[in-house]
Amino acid sequence: ETGAHPPEIIRKPQNQGVRVGGVASFYCAARGDPPPSIVWRKNGKKVSGTQSRYTVLEQPGGISILRIEPVRAGRDDAPYECVAENGVGDAVSADATLTIYEGDKTPAGFPVITQGPGTRVIEVGHTVLMTCKAIGNPTPNIYWIKNQTKVDMSNPRYSLKDGFLQIENSREEDQGKYECVAENSMGTEHSKATNLYVKVRRVGTKHHHHHH
Numbered sequence: 769e770t771g772a773h774p775p776e777i778i779r780k781p782q783n784q785g786v787r788v789g790g791v792a793s794f795y796c797a798a799r800g801d802p803p804p805s806i807v808w809r810k811n812g813k814k815v816s817g818t819q820s821r822y823t824v825l826e827q828p829g830g831i832s833i834l835r836i837e838p839v840r841a842g843r844d845d846a847p848y849e850c851v852a853e854n855g856v857g858d859a860v861s862a863d864a865t866l867t868i869y870e871g872d873k874t875p876a877g878f879p880v881i882t883q884g885p886g887t888r889v890i891e892v893g894h895t896v897l898m899t900c901k902a903i904g905n906p907t908p909n910i911y912w913i914k915n916q917t918k919v920d921m922s923n924p925r926y927s928l929k930d931g932f933l934q935i936e937n938s939r940e941e942d943q944g945k946y947e948c949v950a951e952n953s954m955g956t957e958h959s960k961a962t963n964l965y966v967k968v969r970r971v972g973t974k975h976h977h978h979h980h
Contacts, residue, residue, distance in 0.1 A: 771801050772801055772802075772856045773799075773800045773801040773856060774800055774854070774856045774857030774858065774860075775798050775799070775800035775804035775852040775853055775854045775856070775857070775859065775860050776798060776799055776800060776852075776860060777796065777797070777798045777850065777852055777860055777861070777862045778797050778798060778799050778830070779795060779796060779797035779831070780796065780850070780862035780864070781794035781795060781796045781834075781848060781850050781862060781863070781864035782794070782795075782864055783864045783865045783866075783867070784864065784865075784866050784867070784955070784956055785866075785867040785868075785869060785874075785875070785878070785954065785955035785956065786839050786866065786867070786868060786869070786955060786956055786957075787839075787868075787869050787871065787874055787878075787955070787957065788838075788839060788840065788841050788868055788869065788870055788871060789838045789839065790837075790838065790839050790956075790957060790958060791835065791836070791837045791838070791839065791947075791958040792835070792836040792837075792839050792844070792866050792956070793833055793834070793835045793836075793913075793916075793949075793958075794808075794833070794834045794835075794848055794850070794864055794866075795831060795832075795833055795918075796808075796831070796832050796833075796834075796850030796852075796862065797829065797830050797831040797832070798830050798850075798852035798860070799830050800852070800854045800856065801854070801856070802854050802855070802856070803830055803854065804830065804852040804853055804854035805852070805853060805854065806826075806830075806832035806850055806851065806852050807850075807851050808824060808832070808834045808848060808849065808850060808851070809848070809849040809851060809861075810846050810847070810848050810849075811846050811847065812849075815834065815848070821836055821837060821838065821839075821840070821844075822834065822835070822836055823835040823836075823837070823916065825916055825917060827917055832850065833916070833917060834848060834850075835916055836866070839866070839868055840868075841868045841870060844866055844868060845865075845866055845867060845868045846865070846866060847863045847864070847865050848863060848864055848865070848866060849861050849862070849863040850862050850863070850864075867955075869955070874954070874955060875954045875955065876905070876954070877904050877905035877906065877952065877954045878904060878952075878954045878955045878957070879902050879903070879904035879908040879950035879951060879952055879954065879955060879956065879957045880902060880903050880904060880950075880957065881900065881901070881902045881948065881950050881957050881958075881959045882901045882902060882903055883899055883900065883901040884899070884900060884948060884959030884960055884962070885898040885899055885900055885933075885946055885947075885948060885959060885962045886899070886962055887962050887963050887964075887965075888962075888963075888964050888965070889965045889967060890938055890964070890965070890966060890967070891938075891966070891967050891968075891969055892938055892939060892940065892966055892967065892968050892969060893937055893938060894937075894938055895934065895935065895936045895937070895938070896934070896935050896938055896942075896964065897929070897932050897933070897934050898912070898932060898933040898934075898935070898946055898948070898964065899932050900912075900931045900932060900933070900948030900950070900959060901931060902931065902948075902950030902957070904950065904952050904954065905952070905954075906952045906953060906954075907952070908950035908951055908952045908957075909950070909951050909952065910928070910931035910948055910949065910950050910951075911948070911949050911951070912928075912933045912946060912947070912948050912949070913946065913947045913948075913949060913958070914944045914945065914946050915944045915945055916945075919933065919946075925937055925938075925939075925942075931948070931950075933946070933948070935964075938966050939966065940966050940968060942964060942966050943963075943964055943965055943966045944963070944964060945961045945962070945963055945964075946961065946962055946963075946964055947959050947960070947961045947962075
């Protein structure tokens with residue numbers, strides 16, 4: 769058939785080390801024609817997004833995210849496999865391993881978020897700075913998640929300032945649950961999720977006086 773392309777994984781999930789009670793997110797993306805569907809397997813069994821601690825999120829561009837929260841020791845440490853198929857040729861897969869550390873048994877240099885974001889309420893059109901500071905060795909890379917998916921930093925109103933997320937000229941669609949994530953070669957740490965509320969000013973609600 770013309771235009772039929774077997775599936776190809778263009779972004780493989782990465783191995784992750786997370787502390788017990790934390791969050792693990794695996795990202796996988798595939799392309800093909802027709803666009804492939806992605807399923808996740810743990811120890812060879814399909815992971816359904818209806819299990820309480822597992823969420824599977826589909827994103828535009830053929831991206832699928834497997835989020836595990838909270839992470840439990842002895843149950844979640846396993847290989848996770850992203851499988852893409854579209855009915856053309858064979859299914860393809862890529863896998864990553866989740867390593868879980870008990871409370872204080874994290875490896876030296878494991879990221880620690882020393883200051884996470886707090887709940888913020890701002891008015892539409894204002895600028896807000898969401899705080900995040902982390903230590904670790906190597907120095908952790910910080911990125912942000914909104915409503916469980918990565919914040920699109922190509923948005924010109926969004927910028928990172930030393931790990932802080934700055935949102936300029938805020939709009940209603942900026943409202944949501946934000947988390948900062950600190951990540952280095954030793955592991956990944958998510959901050960607690962906190963809400964950003966964007967309030968719309970009611971313009972022109974002057975009271976009309978009625979004369980009898």
